[in-house]
Amino acid sequence: MVTINDIADLAGVSRTTVSRVLNSSGYVSEKARKKVLKVIEQTGYVPSEHAKSLRTKKTKVIGVLLPKVSTETISRIVEGIEYVLSENGYHILLASANLVAAKELEHLQLLQSRRVEGIILVATNTNDELVKMIQSLTIPVTALGQDIPGVSCVLYKDYEAAYDVVSLLIKKGHTRIGFIGVDEADPAVGIERKKAYYDCMKEAGLEVEEGWVQKGVFNIDSGAAAMERMLIKSDRQPTAVFAVTDRLAVGAMQTLKQEGVAVPDTMSVMSIGASDLSEYVTPPLATVNYFHEKAGRETAKLMLTQIRTKGASIKKISMDYRLIERDSLL
16 A cells, blocks of 8 residues: 655655655645656555544534434435535434434444444434434534534524414315324424414314314334324314324325225315335325425534534524325315
8 A cells, every 4th residue: 555655755855755745735846746746646545544534633424313214204304414414524313212212312422433433414403312412523514404502503494384284274164173293302393293282272162172182103104003093083083184294294194095984075285394205105195395405504604603603603493394285185
C-alpha cells in the first residue's frame, strides 16, 4: 500500500509538502505541486480517510438514529437526509432503535463513540431521559418529528393536519366519526392528532362516543383489531373513521371488508401518511401528504448549520402538508 511517505520520496519533496498538496493548504511551489500530483497519478494513491479524520478531527460522518427501518416513511426521510449530506461531502451511519426507548438512549451514546460529527434523530418521543441524554452529548443533534427542548427540529403540523381531516369529514356530512390513534408516548402522533380530533368534534357540536375511540400500534394488524373493537363497542356505528396513519387505516379497511361494511358507501376512511400503500389499496385511501423526503432534506440542512456555525441558534421548522381526497371518502 502506497503511503504519504512513499509519495514524498518518489516526488523528491517533504512529507509536509505532500500533505499541503492533498489538503490544498499552505504554500507549495507550482513545480513541487506538479511533481506530487504526477506521482499520485502514477501510483493511484488514495488518502486514508481514517488518517485524515485523525488529523483534521473531522470524520465527515453523520449518525442517523431511526425509530425503525421497515417503513416507507422512514425510507423517504433517509433519502432526503442522504441527498443533502452526500452533496456536502458527508456520509451517514444508520442506527435503529426498533421502537425501544432504552435502545434509543444506547444508540445515541454509541453513535457519539463512533466519532460522528452530529446526530440526526428521527424522534418518536420527548421523554425526560431522552432530553437529558441529548443534553449530555458533545456533538450537535437535530430532530425530525418531535419538538425536543434545546434542539433544532423539523416538525410536522400534526394538530393542524388532523383537525383538517376531521373538518373535511364533517363538511362531507359525517356526524359520527371514529378515531384510531396510537400511544401517547409519541406526543406528535399520539397526543396532537387525538387532541385535534376531539377539538374539531367539540367545536362542531358533535358528541364522541367512548367506543368510537380506539388505539393501535403503527401496523396494519392493530388497525384491523382497533376497527373490530370499534364495531363491537359502539352503540351507534360511525359513518367515518380517521386513523392517524395509513397502515392503521388499511387495517381498518380490511376489517370493514370482512364485516361487509362497504367503504365508502357505508363508512368513509381517511388517514395521514400518503404512502404508496394508500394509493394502491382498494378503494384508494384518502390521506395527508407530509412530504417526508423534503422533511429529511430540511433536517440535514439544519445539521450542517449546527456543524458549520459555532453557537448557531436553535431553529424550529414547520413543514407544509396537503390533503389528498380519494375514493375512500364519500
